[in-house]
Amino acid sequence: MDKEQLIKEAEKSIIDADKAKAEELAKSAIAAGMDPLEVINKGFSVGIAKVGDLFGRGELFLPELILSAEAMKVAADILNASLPKGAQKRGKVVMGTAQGDIHDIGKSMVVSFLQANGFEVYDIGRDVETQKFIEKAQEVDADIIGMSALLTTTMSGQKTLIEELKKAGLRDKFKVMVGGAPATQRWADRIGADAYGVDAADAAEKAMKLLGEK
Template sequence: MASLKELADLVISGDIEKVEAATQQLLDAGEDAMKVINEGLIPGINEVGDRFKEGEMFVPEMMMSAQAMKAGVELAKEKLGGAEIPTAGRVIMGTVAGDLHDIGKNLVAMMLESSGFNVVDLGVDVEADKFIAAVKEHNAQVIGMSALLTTTMPAMKEVIDELEEGGLRDSVKVMIGGAPVTQDYADEIGADGYAADAGNAIDLCKQLV
């Protein structure tokens, strides 16, 4: 039978079928479902994030690992029978208005979900009022915004301005990212943080909540 350490290694290797098989083995043997998630699946994806930051893993491998982890979590959730899995925090994700790029945003959303966050992905070309409505509806602690065009970056400030106007700014953290985005820009518009890549985004989100 697979051990929790072996399950973590399978997540790192990104083998969906083997992760599912090992997760099922552990659950069938009576292992606690939350323990399987917290001590097998999550350590695996955390290691993937670390290796990505060190340049030892690349985006396609990271996406495979995130999908493998997700498959394992789904099996563990079935065993929990609808019991609420403790969440690391609620995050609203979206690419800002006028921008249709989503690969980086999707990767961050997958990695956040894999790290125990409850992610609401609003997709691309998201207007400021839609971000605000989602924060209210889901009682989110963090907004993650992406922009790949310099022309759409000002839309990030519009969201922050609307949060302030709506009296929500103190209750929600804002992190931003995307190719043209910088820490200086984050400081300029009053965002709480900037992440250069998915690995850093996960660390930043953990700090913000």
């Protein structure tokens, strides 16, 4: 299978939520000496972005979304592990959903995209106390803290995170990214966040920019 065909197949395996196929293609890509990041970015990531779009349009449903995300994770894990040392981890990100907010589909997609793009991600889950974001970031010496919120009632947690970081004298130590349905670039600017991701792919792009890679 040539590179172009493999990349197309990789995209399709995620849309079809075919975990076995995704795994096989990831291994084939490594065996053929292809650039793992190129396979992720042009193949698997394109597939998961399409899955997210189809879900957002009501053309694909949650069970399929979960299965696609699983297939993506298997492929991304295999390809990330094959990255040459030094290039292996772009940076460390602590990701979670704001306190009081149990919605984590969007956050999990961001985690998948970040992992697929070579970040070491610490997913601390949903409905997480603000202080836990800070504790985890200190514990793992993170570069970025990402907080997602789906509700207008929980998005204030993103503001609280930045205030708490300032109080603790840690604001300059970590970059803060925010996202979620009610969040906007204006909201991010207003609360003093370093970046806002409109969707998972954008979040990964912004994370790279924050670390000066783009």
